[in-house]
Each structure stands twice: as C-alpha cells, then as structure tokens.
Amino acid sequence: MMAQVTKELMIKEFKSYFKTPLGYVFLVIFLFGIGYLTFEPGRGSFFYMREASMSAFFRYIPWMFLFLIPAVSMKLWAEERKSGSIELLLTMPITVKQAVIAKFLASWGFIGLALLGTTPMIFTVGYLGNPDFGVITLGYLASFLMAGALLAVGGFFSALTKNQVVSFILTVVACFVLIMAGSPPILEFISTLLPKYFVDLFESLSVLNHFDSIERGVFSLSNFWFFSVTIFFWLFGSIVLLNENKAN
Amino acid sequence: MLEVRDISKSFGDFQAVDSVNFSANKGEVLGFLGPNGAGKSTTMKMITGFLNSSSGDAIVCGASVNEKPLEAQSNIGYVPENAPLYEEMYVREFLEFISKMRSLDSNKISSRIDDIIKMCSLKEVEFQKIETLSKGYKRRVSLAQSLVHDPKVLILDEPTDGLDPNQKHDVRKLIKKLSKEKCILISTHILEEVEEVCDRCIIIGEGKKLFEGTPKELKDKSEKGRIQDVFRVITTGESMQGVAV
Incomplete structure (x- = not known):
C-alpha cells in the first residue's frame, strides 16, 4: 500500500506538469508528431501498408520517446536541487525512496495520459477494418513499459545534476544507447572491443528488441521482467545518488 | 526539547562543524550566530535530518534524528536558508x-x-x-x-535576511509570539536581532562553538556595551581595547 506522503507528492508532481506550459507543449507536440509520422506519405505509412493494424504507429513510438521523455524527466530532481526546494521536501516526514517513487509515478502517469490521447487512432483502425485488439493492447502496454524504463533513466540523470539541460542531454544519450543496443552497427562496434559474451549481454539490454517483441503480439514474462528490472535498477540508482549528493 | 550532542560534519578534509553541543527548551529562543561559512546552516541541516552527521546526534522531542528521522522531522518546522518554495x-x-x-x-x-x-x-x-x-x-x-x-521545535535559517526594516519587525514580533509555546532556534548575523528576540545565544566560528550565554552576558563583555565588538573579538580572535572575552 502506498504511503499517504507518497500519494500526496505524486499528485502534486503530476499537477505540476500543467502549471507550466511544459505539459501542454509536450502533449501537443507528441500527439501531432506521432499522428503525422503514422500517416506521412512514405513507404512505411499507414495507408501504404493497407492493413488494419497500428504497427505504423508503434514503430515511431520509441523515436518520439527518445526526445520527449527526457524533456519530461529532466526537471524531476534538477529543478528541486537548483532552487533548494529539495531541502523543504526532504525535511518533511518522507524518505528519499518514497520521494523518488512518487516523482517517478507522477511522470509515468503523465506519459500514460499522453498515450491515452492517441486512442482516436484505435477507433480509426477499428472503423477501417478488423484489427486484432489484443495486439493493439500489447502495443500500448509495451509503449507504457518502455516509457517507464526511459523515465527511470531520466530521473537518474536528473538527480545527477542541477542543470536541466545537462540532464536532458545525458538522458537522450543514455536512452539512445539503450534503444539501439541491439542494432548491428553498435553490436559490431562493441565486438571489436569486447568478447562475444559482452556483445550478447549488450544485445539483451536493448529496449527496442523487447519493445518490438511485445508490440508484435508476443508477450513473454522475460520482456516484462526486463522492463521491471530496468526501472528498479535506475530508481535504486537515483535513491543512492540522492542520498549521497542531495545537499551539494 | 532540542538537544544537540557533539554533532560534527566533515566534507572530505574540510571540517564544517566540529563537535557542537547545545540544548534548548520550550519557551526559549536560541540565537545561532557566526560569520558566513561558520557552519550555522550545516548544523541546522543536520538537526532537520537533511544532512547526515559525520558523528554525534540531535534529539528532537525525544527522537534521535539519526535513528528515527521521520519522527524527529514531524516535530520540526523548518525555514531553510533563502526560503526556497515551489x-x-x-x-x-x-x-x-x-x-x-x-x-x-x-x-x-x-x-x-x-x-x-x-x-x-x-x-x-x-x-x-x-x-x-x-x-x-x-x-x-x-x-x-x-x-x-x-511543530514543537522551529528551526529558522536567517528568516529576516533581505527584508526591509518593517518586515523584519513583523517577523520578529511573530517569533516572539510563537516563542511562548515552542522551542526556536534562529540563525542570524544581525546582532540587534539577537538582543531583541533571543533568550540565549551561541556563537560558532569555523565549525566550533565559541560562546554560549545570554545576549546581556555578551554585551557586558564590552565596556561600551557594543555587542558587535564582542562578536568581532570572539570570531576573529583579534584583541580590542575595552573588550574582554
């Protein structure tokens, strides 16, 4: 059961996205961007594929997230540390662990809201044909889980620095590496440096591979574990980091 | 209500606070004085549980900040330096x-x-x-x-810093009013404030406690009754005519 303080902080953090233009700008850019990319008149476009599925939509989700998730996560801790309000927050009866979880859940909820905003796409596909709603549901689940993993990474880099821009850039780089970890150019590069064992390990860390396999409709427990462990690992890192350097 | 026991904090080789001891009770306003960088804010951050102390402890209404931080924090009201807000x-x-x-x-x-x-x-x-x-x-x-x-204990880190004279007056009046029911620790480097609101005061310099007593005792150390001269002699170690510490 979630503690009262965690819940209250989470609500406040969620609302804070709508106190500044950030929340609205994000939602508009995300919804417009993903809509455009899905229907753009290229080879991978929705109409060119002539099938009632959302694969054109889900294919672009990781790339939208790559730039938009760091924008959501960059303020989580960097802003508090810069303004000094972290001192206010952490001298209230709340532990660092509770605060990290509350902020993470608030940002995750915000991305959840952004994904909810794309539901007209489901109706469009449903109107045009007979899509497999199970696959669509899994696609959304994969998108949401991936958002959680990337937000946890972003929260960590936000806790690392007081500067939001630095936090943004580091998160984009880290997310790019995590998303691309399974791609041939990166794997080839790594195989020139490290033994095969590490190459396999690196490949298994690829967010994109796990995302793709759920999105295609193959949901295995290992994918679910992968995202859970990634989230847990980066949140744990944030807690350790904040305990060490919250006052600097 | 508030008891600080041999609290110390070091950042690497730098000793920010060195075995500071004091206590304060209900109805008391304890002034915490010292030059900038003396360790006032660091001490306050340790009492409020924001910073972990390197050694020593602070007891707030019977709860140790090291062992039961949440219980101690629930009895503290804290105004951090520069009053950060959302x-x-x-x-x-x-x-x-x-x-x-x-x-x-x-x-x-x-x-x-x-x-x-x-x-x-x-x-x-x-x-x-x-x-x-x-x-x-x-x-x-x-x-x-x-x-x-x-809260039973109030920790105020330079609450009147940057205010105009009228606002300072209002804040001091409020502190006076609150002091009957609470134990208040207030840090400042405005010496008139000490005479006006504090029952007792502590001076720290370079992390060490240098003086503890009433504002009157502090004042009496100077023949001319100039509290700023005494403060100067205590914190810098200089000697000054007419001031005996």
Missing part, C-alpha cells in the same frame, strides 16, 4: 500541499490554513502564484509552511 504553486494551494504532506486531518486543513494565513499576514496574496510575490511575502510563506503542523 514557485509555480499558489500560496493557499502550497500550504494545503504541505499540510497533506504533514498528514494533517483533512477536515481541519482548511481552518488551520486560515489561521496560519492570518498569523503570517498572507490574506491579500492567498490566491497568487508564489513566483509573483515579493521577497518579504516569500519569507512569510516559508514561515507559514513551517507552522502548519504546529
């Missing part, structure tokens, strides 16, 4: 958020906040965004957030 929130909304974080009974929050707003003279800015407020108002909002849960 600037994008409205004054009343912010105070409601703090009340909920302090686990106040939800039926009582509204009337409690009305009282606090009246006490801190915030009525006219109640529905304004904090970022639009003047420095004086921000200080008062920060003071208000430290009072919502009616």
